[in-house]
Structures are given as structure tokens and as C-alpha cells.
Amino acid sequence: MIPWFALAAGVPTVFGLYWGFFETPDILSQQKEYYRIIFVHVPAAWMSMWLYLVLVGWAVLGLIYNTRLSFVMAAAVAPTGALFTGIALLTGVLWGKTSWGTWWDWDPRLTSELILFFIYAGYMALQSAIEDSYRADRASALLAIVGLFCIPLIYWSINCPDPTQCAALHARSSLSAIETNILIALWTMVFAFWMYSFAVIFVRVRNIILERERNSTWVSKLVGGDPS
Amino acid sequence: MSTSSSSQAVLVLLRRDLTLAFRHRSEMFTPLFFFILVTALFPMSIGAERSLLQNIGPGVIWVAALLAALLSLESMFRSDYEDGSLEQMLLTPQPLSLLVLGKILAHWLRTGLPLVLLAPLVGFQYYLAGETLITMMLALLLGTPVLSLLGAIGAALTLGVRGGGMLLSLLILPLYIPILVYGAGAVAASATQSLPAQPFLLLLGAFLILAMVLTPVATAAALRISLG
Numbered sequence: 001m002i003p004w005f006a007l008a009a010g011v012p013t014v015f016g017l018y019w020g021f022f023e024t025p026d027i028l029s030q031q032k033e034y035y036r037i038i039f040v041h042v043p044a045a046w047m048s049m050w051l052y053l054v055l056v057g058w059a060v061l062g063l064i065y066n067t068r069l070s071f072v073m074a075a076a077v078a079p080t081g082a083l084f085t086g087i088a089l090l091t092g093v094l095w096g097k098t099s100w101g102t103w104w105d106w107d108p109r110l111t112s113e114l115i116l117f118f119i120y121a122g123y124m125a126l127q128s129a130i131e132d133s134y135r136a137d138r139a140s141a142l143l144a145i146v147g148l149f150c151i152p153l154i155y156w157s158i159n160c161p162d163p164t165q166c167a168a169l170h171a172r173s174s175l176s177a178i179e180t181n182i183l184i185a186l187w188t189m190v191f192a193f194w195m196y197s198f199a200v201i202f203v204r205v206r207n208i209i210l211e212r213e214r215n216s217t218w219v220s221k222l223v224g225g226d227p228s
Numbered sequence: 229m230s231t232s233s234s235s236q237a238v239l240v241l242l243r244r245d246l247t248l249a250f251r252h253r254s255e256m257f258t259p260l261f262f263f264i265l266v267t268a269l270f271p272m273s274i275g276a277e278r279s280l281l282q283n284i285g286p287g288v289i290w291v292a293a294l295l296a297a298l299l300s301l302e303s304m305f306r307s308d309y310e311d312g313s314l315e316q317m318l319l320t321p322q323p324l325s326l327l328v329l330g331k332i333l334a335h336w337l338r339t340g341l342p343l344v345l346l347a348p349l350v351g352f353q354y355y356l357a358g359e360t361l362i363t364m365m366l367a368l369l370l371g372t373p374v375l376s377l378l379g380a381i382g383a384a385l386t387l388g389v390r391g392g393g394m395l396l397s398l399l400i401l402p403l404y405i406p407i408l409v410y411g412a413g414a415v416a417a418s419a420t421q422s423l424p425a426q427p428f429l430l431l432l433g434a435f436l437i438l439a440m441v442l443t444p445v446a447t448a449a450a451l452r453i454s455l456g
Contacts, residue, residue: 118402125398129389138453139385
């Protein structure tokens with residue numbers, strides 16, 4: 001399955017980036033070429049939130065049904081989620097420099113996305129700090145559920161109660177207001193990022209399982225080492 | 229289980245924890261001195277310019293309060309964990325979340341409340357006066373219990389983990405950010421007179437109520453995970 005997902009990630013990425021770079025208008029409202037970074041920025045930001053929901057979903061399943069695989073899935077999702085959060089922040093920084101003239105601004109959405117990054121980091125730190133995997137799984141799952149507050153915070157962070165107090169630089173937007181051309185590239189990239197996540201997460205799940213079951217006979221048979 | 233025996237258990241636990249705290253006075257005073265020291269470092273390092281200090285005062289005092297709370301968190305369950313009384317608490321017929329609430333209350337009474345009472349003293353260092361000081365005390369009064377409540381989750385999760393202190397700060401500080409924003413916001417609003425401070429205080433109160441309901445349950449679950 002993994003090669004197929006990798007393929008399903010690679011091809012649309014190339015297509016989406018091509019479409020985004022060459023088939024879309026050069027100038028969008030007041031923005032010039034640099035607006036094209038949204039084809040990476042927006043899908044990455046969406047993925048950072050979606051993957052957190054996926055993570056929490058697996059964590060909840062694991063806590064309810066006591067299934068080991070659920071925790072493995074949750075643990076495998078976290079680095080990819082953190083990666084996408086990082087990409088979203090980084091591309092945002094690059095875009096902000098050209099568009100707003102500043103690398104960083106304490107816009108509510110930027111701030112809450114940064115908090116999400118820290119929550120991912122905390123999840124992974126807790127997971128790796130506890131040596132007993134039974135306890136590590138459950139403790140980090142609980143932490144993930146507590147950190148869930150951040151997702152609606154990011155989602156609604158554009159609704160600024162008072163414009164004089166918090167200058168919300170991310171304005172409310174609607175998908176139907178976007179040109180078809182741009183939407184094609186955007187949706188292709190979203191699809192590609194999902195497929196990439198599937199591919200990488202499955203590889204990681206396989207590795208985690210192998211690592212955890214390293215003392216069992218089937219693993220030593222698989223890797224061909226002596227069962228010591 | 230009748231409600232009277234549950235509340236009795238909480239009271240007994242509260243009295244026990246406070247007695248223990250008074251027997252270990254140095255442990256109790258360390259976070260307070262830390263708070264005073266950190267807030268005194270800033271005027272020394274950036275210069276004692278009146279308007280500058282008035283501007284950064286609210287933020288600095290809140291950050292120092294956050295760090296002081298963080299320092300004292302580790303000890304919330306540790307000694308009970310080490311001498312085994314925590315396991316006994318898990319075995320009592322009273323709901324664990326209620327007992328946890330008692331322990332958190334005791335923690336707040338010995339670390340949070342003194343901080344609130346000390347706050348005007350620190351406020352003088354930053355040339356805050358009159359109404360602003362009262363607002364700051366109110367904000368701290370509403371905010372510091374939330375710090376103890378949220379921190380309890382982290383303390384329970386990192387119980388007995390190697391390098392738990394650093395880990396604890398990584399887990400808990402992102403969760404503290406909303407309290408910091410609105411707590412410092414209340415003081416700043418009152419200091420500059422640009423906005424009414426009441427909405428900030430109301431939001432802090434809402435956080436407090438929410439945290440009081442949810443965090444003891446999460447902490448109890450975390451303790452069960454940590455103790456296996």
C-alpha cells in the first residue's frame with residue numbers, strides 16, 4: 001500500500017505545483033507572484049489541524065478500547081502533524097515578509113498555530129520521555145485530548161471581537177470566492193498532502209510496531225537476526 | 229457513598245497537605261522568593277525608566293507568576309507518590325477527582341494565594357498604582373487557581389519521569405498561554421485606561437469555572453495512568 005500512497009502523493013504534488021505556478025494568474029488582487037505560496041501554506045495549515053484531530057481520534061479510541069494499535073497510530077501521526085505545522089508557519093513567515101513587510105506578527109491565528117506546534121512537541125516529548133510504552137501511550141493520549149482546545153482556537157481565531165484590540169491579519173475567506181484555476185491547484189495539493197501523510201504514517205507505524213515487538217520471534221525471523 | 233463523607237475526605241486531605249506545607253516552610257517560600265527575585269531582575273537589567281516599567285510590568289509579573297507556579301508544581305504529587313500515600317488515595321472509596329481537587333486547592337493555598345497577596349509589593353516596583361494594583365490582585369486571584377488546576381494534569385502525567393521538571397514546563401506552558409494573555413491583558417487595560425478591565429476578568433472567571441469542572445477529572449485519569 002505504501003508505494004501507492006507515495007505515488008498518489010508525488011504525482012499530484014508535481015501537478016498541483018505546476019498548475020499553481022504556471023496555470024494561475026500572475027497577479028491576484030494586489031499580490032504579485034508571491035501569493036503562489038498559498039498552494040503550500042493553506043494545505044499545510046489545514047493538514048496540521050486535521051492531523052491533530054486524527055491523532056486525538058486514535059488517542060480516544062485507544063483509551064476506550066485499550067487497543068495498542070490505536071496508540072501506535074496516534075504516535076505515528078504526531079511527527080507528520082508537527083512537520084505540517086512547521087511548514088505552515090515557515091511559509092507563512094516567508095509570505096508575511098513580502099506581503100506584510102514583517103517576518104512575524106502576533107496575529108491571533110499565527111499565535112494559535114504556534115501553540116499547536118508546541119502541543120505537538122509536548123506530545124512527542126512526553127511519549128519519548130516515559131520508557132514504559134504502556135504508560136507513555138496513555139499519558140500522551142490524555143495530553144493530546146487536553147490539547148484539543150487549540151484546534152477551535154485556530155479555526156475561530158479570525159473572528160476578532162474588537163478590531164482595535166487585535167488586528168486579525170487573516171481575514172475571513174470563503175472557498176466559493178476563489179477562482180477555479182486556483183482551486184484546482186489548491187485541492188490537488190490538499191489531496192497530495194493527505195496521501196503523503198498516509199504513506200509516511202504507515203511507514204512509521206510499521207517501524208514502531210517492529211521496535212515494540214523486537215523481542216518476539218516473528219520480528220527476529222523477519223529481520224533474519226538470531227533470536228537472542 | 230454519601231456526599232458528607234466525600235467532603236470530609238477532601239477537608240481532611242486539605243488539612244493534611246497544609247500541615248505538611250507548614251512543616252516544610254522553606255519549600256513553601258522558595259516559589260515566592262523566586263517570584264520576587266525574577267520580577268526584580270527586569271528593572272535591573274533593562275533600566276529603571278518609569279514609563280517603560282509601567283508598560284512591561286503587567287506582562288512581567290504574570291510571566292513570573294507562571295514560572296513560580298510551574299516551579300512548585302512538581303512537588304504537588306511527588307512526595308505522596310514516593311511514600312505511597314498516593315496509591316492509598318487511589319484505593320479510597322471517595323471519587324479520586326474530588327480528592328485531587330482537595331490537593332489542588334491545598335497547592336493553590338500555599339503557592340497561589342501568597343502570590344496574590346505579594347503582588348502589590350511587586351507592583352510598586354513597576355510603578356503600578358491604585359486601581360491597577362487592585363485589578364492585578366483580582367486577575368491573579370482568578371488566574372492562579374487555573375494555573376494550579378491545569379498544572380495538576382501535567383504534574384500527574386510526568387510523575388516519576390526522568391527529567392520531569394523540564395518536560396512539565398514543555399507540556400504545561402502552552403496551556404497557560406490563554407491565562408497569561410487575559411491576565412496580563414486585564415492589568416494592562418486597567419493601567420492604560422484604554423479599555424475596561426472587567427471583560428478580561430470575566431473571561432478569567434470563566435476559565436476558572438471551566439478548569440475547576442474539567443481538570444480534576446483529567447488529573448485523576450492521569451494519576452491512574454501514571455500509577456498503572
